[in-house]
Amino acid sequence: MNRIIHYSTLTILSILILSNIQQLYGQKIKGKGSDTMLPLMEELVKIYKTGTTKSVDIIGGGSSLGFRGLTNYDIEFALSSRKVEETEKLKIETKYDQLLENIIAYDALSIITHPSNKVTKLTIAQLKKVFKGEVTNWKQLGGEDVQIVVISRDKNSGSYGFMESIILNDEAMTKTCIVSRSNAGVVQRVGLERGAIGYCGIAYVEEIVKPLAICDRNNEYIYPSFKNALQKIYPLSRPLYLYYRKSDKLKVDYLINFALSDKGQQIIAHKGYIPVF
Incomplete structure (x- = not known):
């Protein structure tokens, strides 16, 4: 009897763990920020979502609005055509969570x-x-x-x-x-x-x-x-960033890895932006 209960408990735990994993990787993530990056990200997301169950919503409006969205926990990642300011970073980070940064492309203003x-x-x-x-x-x-x-x-x-x-x-x-x-x-x-x-x-x-x-x-x-x-010789070249909390890394990593993949970088170049490599 105890063995049956033990196996049942393990089964229930396995189901709960599997359910949490599916929820983590299948749930919708939201991005917001740089209007400059919007066409680039829209194309990346369009190809990224093809053949998957993942859902990604993106809107522009400006880099500052992206950081504000992270501060308010409205989004999982911010698009920015400038580096985060220290005052913005302090509002986003907590004692147990930090802000992470990835350069996914370059632009020539x-x-x-x-x-x-x-x-x-x-x-x-x-x-x-x-x-x-x-x-x-x-x-x-x-x-x-x-x-x-x-x-x-x-x-x-x-x-x-x-x-x-x-x-x-x-x-x-x-x-x-x-x-x-x-x-x-x-x-x-x-x-x-x-x-x-x-x-x-x-x-x-x-x-x-x-x-x-x-x-x-x-x-x-x-x-x-x-x-x-x-060739990085134009004087007003600048990096384009994605920012996100460390606690959201598992949710956002797949999209970032796709953006930095060979296919993702080809999409970036095709849209008129400058690949990272």
Whole structure:
């Protein structure tokens, strides 16, 4: 009798363990964050989910919103086109849990203007003056007598954070800038405004805008092409991250491993982003 009860107990425990494992690996996971990374992640998830029972939901909105989602336990992983800030990390981590980071691709932040603009290249110093509002006419940069219209992402965007840190050295962007909530919105507005200048991820660059060559430390002007970004010689190249809690590692690992696999990296390149290797 005791042996029967013992076997029954083991059977029940086995069923419970199996059920928990199936729930762990089969449940839905959610991601949120970088608008720059959204097309890349949507394509990865689309292929990743094919032939599996796994469910992954992803939305954009900006890198900051991804970190906020992790803080509030609304999502399992965050998409970010910038490195997490220390203040964000402190809000997410606990005594028993830590924030993990993976670089899954690279991007070339492209400075774009209207195609009719005669200016083809700028230095970092010139970019800073433009986005601070100190230079207000293209004539000051060797172009036509046309007022400069700055198009920027909103402050939730990792691209905005990158521009603020790398180009503006943490100084304020001009108050006259027009704010767009997406890369696509920036591209559309720049393509319609003759004097406009903006910035977007390399995968968003279309024929309706013209990317500018940017001067590097060797005083060479480098165009934001796929090849130059792949060789890491474009001055405004940047890593693209996935962030998640250590406690969610088992849930997220399969997706990250797929993104870093040969197939995943091929998908990343096909979408116009720069593979890790």
